[in-house]
Amino acid sequence: MQPILTASQIKALDAYTIAHEPIVSIDLMERACRAFVAWFTERFNNSFTVGIVCGTGNNGGDGLGIARLLKEWGYPVRVWLVKGGAPESIDFKINLDRLKHLGGVQIDEITAAPECSIFSDEDILIDAIFGTGLSRPVEGVYTDVIACMNTARGTRVAVDLPSGFMADEPTTGPSVEARYTVSFQLPKLAFFFPSSFQYVGEWAVVDISLNKAFIRQAQTSHFFMDRNTARSLLRRRSKFDHKGNFGHALLVAGSLGKMGAAVLSARATLRSGVGLLTVHTPQAGISIVQTAVPEAMLSIDGHASVFAGAVQPERYTTIGIGPGLGKAPETVKAFHKLLENFPHPMVIDADALNILGENRELLHLVPKGSILTPHPKEFERLVGPWQNDFERLEKQKGLAAQLQSVVVLKGAFTSIAAPDGKTFFNPTGNPGMATGGSGDVLTGILTGLLAQRYDTLEGALLGVYLHGFAGDLGAWEKGMDSLIASDIVEFLSGAFARLGG
Numbered sequence: 001m002q003p004i005l006t007a008s009q010i011k012a013l014d015a016y017t018i019a020h021e022p023i024v025s026i027d028l029m030e031r032a033c034r035a036f037v038a039w040f041t042e043r044f045n046n047s048f049t050v051g052i053v054c055g056t057g058n059n060g061g062d063g064l065g066i067a068r069l070l071k072e073w074g075y076p077v078r079v080w081l082v083k084g085g086a087p088e089s090i091d092f093k094i095n096l097d098r099l100k101h102l103g104g105v106q107i108d109e110i111t112a113a114p115e116c117s118i119f120s121d122e123d124i125l126i127d128a129i130f131g132t133g134l135s136r137p138v139e140g141v142y143t144d145v146i147a148c149m150n151t152a153r154g155t156r157v158a159v160d161l162p163s164g165f166m167a168d169e170p171t172t173g174p175s176v177e178a179r180y181t182v183s184f185q186l187p188k189l190a191f192f193f194p195s196s197f198q199y200v201g202e203w204a205v206v207d208i209s210l211n212k213a214f215i216r217q218a219q220t221s222h223f224f225m226d227r228n229t230a231r232s233l234l235r236r237r238s239k240f241d242h243k244g245n246f247g248h249a250l251l252v253a254g255s256l257g258k259m260g261a262a263v264l265s266a267r268a269t270l271r272s273g274v275g276l277l278t279v280h281t282p283q284a285g286i287s288i289v290q291t292a293v294p295e296a297m298l299s300i301d302g303h304a305s306v307f308a309g310a311v312q313p314e315r316y317t318t319i320g321i322g323p324g325l326g327k328a329p330e331t332v333k334a335f336h337k338l339l340e341n342f343p344h345p346m347v348i349d350a351d352a353l354n355i356l357g358e359n360r361e362l363l364h365l366v367p368k369g370s371i372l373t374p375h376p377k378e379f380e381r382l383v384g385p386w387q388n389d390f391e392r393l394e395k396q397k398g399l400a401a402q403l404q405s406v407v408v409l410k411g412a413f414t415s416i417a418a419p420d421g422k423t424f425f426n427p428t429g430n431p432g433m434a435t436g437g438s439g440d441v442l443t444g445i446l447t448g449l450l451a452q453r454y455d456t457l458e459g460a461l462l463g464v465y466l467h468g469f470a471g472d473l474g475a476w477e478k479g480m481d482s483l484i485a486s487d488i489v490e491f492l493s494g495a496f497a498r499l500g501g
């Protein structure tokens with residue numbers, strides 16, 4: 001699990017590494033330059049012309065070091081120095097001297113608004129104006145240069161951060177819009193937000209061996225999930241285990257015309273290792289569920305087309321509720337009753353969340369230790385609108401604390417907020433999963449894990465990871481465009497096997 005640190009913590013981390021490794025700061029910068037260049041040379045060969053636009057701080061120093069290394073690798077390199085009043089750092093000056101000493105690289109200064117055509121010969125534009133030192137929105141000549149870079153034809157690659165982009169607060173001023181961002185050591189919080197994609201593009205983190213002990217003990221509530229953590233959460237079965245050890249889940253899902261949601265969830269619950277599964281279905285769903293999911297038992301509702309009746313909560317370890325449920329008045333009443341009678345953690349999704357959004361007086365009935373899985377629209381119905389993604393994150397943490405439950409906000413980098421404020425971003429998954437029914441599969445996985453008495457947070461972390469991993473395996477085989485929710489269920493076995501193996 002990787003902690004996500006703020007820009008000021010990263011500055012302290014740099015300083016700590018310099019003092020304790022020990023290493024002189026220009027050598028640490030050289031390490032950063034080499035790590036960037038290793039990433040770069042794997043993707044772009046030296047037939048591309050490279051323009052490097054540098055500021056005068058350490059990010060600019062990186063840019064100059066990168067220019068020297070790429071020149072040595074045989075790339076046609078040109079450098080621009082943007083001089084808009086930011087101070088020149090010591091390492092910037094050292095790398096400028098080294099580059100001049102190497103020779104063969106044209107270096108031009110920009111002190112006033114340039115003609116944007118200056119960048120037109122460059123296939124690739126490396127952005128090294130500002131990094132984590134940015135303390136306020138850019139203005140003046142920086143704004144002009146950034147505007148030119150954003151309209152240039154070359155592929156923009158940002159060093160550490162796109163210039164103008166804020167790592168820990170909303171970006172309100174102009175910023176480079178990078179196609180790729182190569183960031184040092186740790187991802188930055190804003191990378192995980194949808195609104196950042198236009199600036200950050202695809203990002204990669206390269207290791208520059210900053211002090212690991214410092215990173216481990218740093219105070220943060222934000223983490224990036226990884227495969228090792230997911231692997232460590234996965235429980236192994238033992239020789240004499242029997243189905244009684246793996247819980248009995250109830251799925252309350254589906255209504256006339258939406259029984260497919262129940263089928264997808266049920267299949268995913270079964271593929272996630274549950275001992276027994278019962279599906280509560282209206283009359284309309286009986287033969288559908290029995291035929292499509294023969295492993296599941298049925299709890300049959302008296303109503304023809306929606307969830308309206310009572311279930312026997314004492315029989316079940318957990319309940320997953322919501323996919324395809326609808327919001328009929330009878331369903332609202334039945335859900336209310338269920339919430340009053342079921343004491344154990346539940347998985348609450350889709351229409352069950354929408355019902356909570358429209359009947360907030362029910363929120364206090366959500367059993368502690370439950371998992372809520374809204375997509376952004378469902379989340380907005382629960383907590384109201386937000387101004388920016390930082391505020392959205394705060395609202396997510398707030399809801400988790402209020403309900404003493406885990407709130408899983410779905411999307412690229414699904415975030416998982418625990419009641420204590422810790423929030424985890426998930427690395428797996430792909431846009432092929434933006435297809436009807438994907439969320440129903442997640443509900444099934446989480447229900448299967450909670451039924452096996454996984455701790456709520458651990459179950460949520462593992463389930464979200466596995467769901468995305470199965471989607472990735474599916475997309476490799478079928479392609480993102482053709483991926484459908486049933487494929488995610490199909491590839492779930494592969495995801496479990498690879499994680500457990």
Ligand SMILES: NC(=O)C1=CN([C@@H]2O[C@H](COP(=O)(O)OP(=O)(O)OC[C@H]3O[C@@H](n4cnc5c(N)ncnc54)[C@H](O)[C@@H]3O)[C@@H](O)[C@H]2O)[C@@H](O)CC1
Nearest residue numbers: 014029057058059086130131132133134135136137138160
């Ligand atoms: N030893 C280190 O500290 C290392 C730093 N590295 C690089 O150094 C970067 C951070 O460098 P710096 O702290 O020098 O900061 P930057 O290079 O990001 O910014 C330079 C200076 O610009 C000024 N400034 C901030 N906002 C401004 C604005 N809106 N308009 C005009 N000037 C503004 C500040 O005085 C700031 O120090 C990282 O992003 C990374 O690229 C890497 O070389 C790794 C090692």
Ligand SMILES: Nc1ncnc2c1ncn2[C@@H]1O[C@H](COP(=O)(O)OP(=O)(O)O)[C@@H](O)[C@H]1O
Nearest residue numbers: 375411412429430431433434436437438439440
């Ligand atoms: N661009 C994406 N990258 C990664 N995962 C995605 C992406 N788009 C959707 N997903 C995942 O697919 C699922 C979609 O869930 P949801 O919106 O509830 O779909 P549905 O209601 O159709 O079942 C979520 O788990 C989400 O994280």
Ligand SMILES: [K+]
Nearest residue numbers: 127128130161
């Ligand atoms: K930059």
